Amino acid sequence: MVTNQITWRKSSRSQSGQTCVELSNTLRAVRDSKNVAGSPLAADGAALVRAVKLGRFDR
Numbered sequence: 001m002v003t004n005q006i007t008w009r010k011s012s013r014s015q016s017g018q019t020c021v022e023l024s025n026t027l028r029a030v031r032d033s034k035n036v037a038g039s040p041l042a043a044d045g046a047a048l049v050r051a052v053k054l055g056r057f058d059r
Contacts, residue, residue, distance in 0.1 A: 008036075023048070 008022040010033055020033040027045025032038060051057065 004026075006029070007025045008031065009025065010020055010022045014020040014033070021030045022033050022036075023030055023043075023045055024040065027049070028043060029040040030043045030045070030048075031040040
């Protein structure tokens, strides 16, 4: 029997106790790290990761 468990990863730049989102291992969902019991949001994680690597969210 194969199970597909979702695990969550928090940004390495996240500071403890601060606002943060977590990305699922499937790259298809994100959630608020302060509300892990809440509903995750569907996302195109691969596109998000590409955009981050390209610096599209840099200030």
